Each structure stands twice: as structure tokens, then as C-alpha cells.
């Protein structure tokens with residue numbers, strides 16, 4: 111069984127990955143409703159990935175003889191000023207998730223829980239890719255400028271870096 115503190119921080123991550131999934135769904139909905147179908151596709155795919163991350167934590171907690179708890183999720187924001195602001199929020203959110211993954215690494219080290227320490231390494235790598243993805247998109251947005259969003263929206267799916275350990279593009 112997981113130590114109480116480790117179980118708690120893993121359940122906290124269930125909530126954070128689940129919220130990430132909902133956040134990107136809400137962003138996808140905003141993008142779709144505003145005519146950015148490529149951006150919406152990118153965000154729907156991102157939302158699916160985040161659900162997969164949540165499931166990884168749920169299954170890990172349960173496999174170790176503890177129990178994953180489904181939390182209530184807070185409501186994600188509904189409105190964005192523009193696509194650039196949306197992606198700045200994506201990057202900010204991913205930096206927050208990276209920090210929370212790092213806290214899990216630190217705790218498992220302190221608690222000498224090397225199984226969980228090993229498990230969470232996948233997420234350490236994943237977060238590098240998530241942040242790179244978001245920065246790449248922000249760089250591209252700066253390049254195309256405000257007037258060429260049509261092309262950006264058309265091409266955004268080709269910018270996706272596949273998530274660690276998955277075949278999805």
C-alpha cells in the first residue's frame with residue numbers, strides 16, 4: 111500500500127490531470143465556437159491526453175492497494191480575448207502541472223518510495239514535451255502575427271509533438 115502522504119499527493123494529481131482535461135475541453139469549445147477549428151482539434155486532442163494522464167494515476171494508485179478518489183472539478187474559464195491569450199494560459203497551466211509533478215518526485219524521494227518515484231518519471235518527461243509544445247505554438251503565433259491566423263489555424267495540428275509513450279500525433 112502507498113504511504114498516506116504519497117497516496118494523497120497522487121490523488122491530488124488525479125484532480126489536476128482531470129482539471130487539465132476539462133480546461134482544454136473548455137478551451138476547445140471556445141475555439142470551435144469562434145471559428146478556430148484547427149485550434150479546437152489541437153485542444154480536443156490535448157484534452158484526451160490529459161484524461162489519459164488522470165487514468166494513469168488512478169490505475170497506479172489502485173494497483174498499489176490504495177484507492178483513487180474522483181474529485182469535484184472547478185469550472186474552467188469560459189472566455190478568452192484571443193488565441194494568443196489562450197495559449198499563454200496553456201503554457202502557464204503546464205508550468206503549474208510541472209511544478210506539481212516535481213513536488214511528487216520530491217516527496218517520493220523523501221519518503222523513499224522508489225516505485226512511485228519510478229512511476230512519476232514518465233510524467234517528468236511528458237511535462238518537458240508539454241511545455242515545449244506550448245512554447246512552440248506561442249513562437250509560431252508571434253511569427254504569423256495577428257493577421258494570419260487562418261494559416262496558423264490550418265497548420266496547428268502539424269505542430270503537435272506526440273506525447274511520451276503514445277502513438278497519437
Ligand SMILES: [Fe+2]
Pocket residue numbers: 127130159160163207
Ligand atoms: Fe497532464
Ligand SMILES: [Fe+2]
Pocket residue numbers: 130160204207240
Ligand atoms: Fe499537460
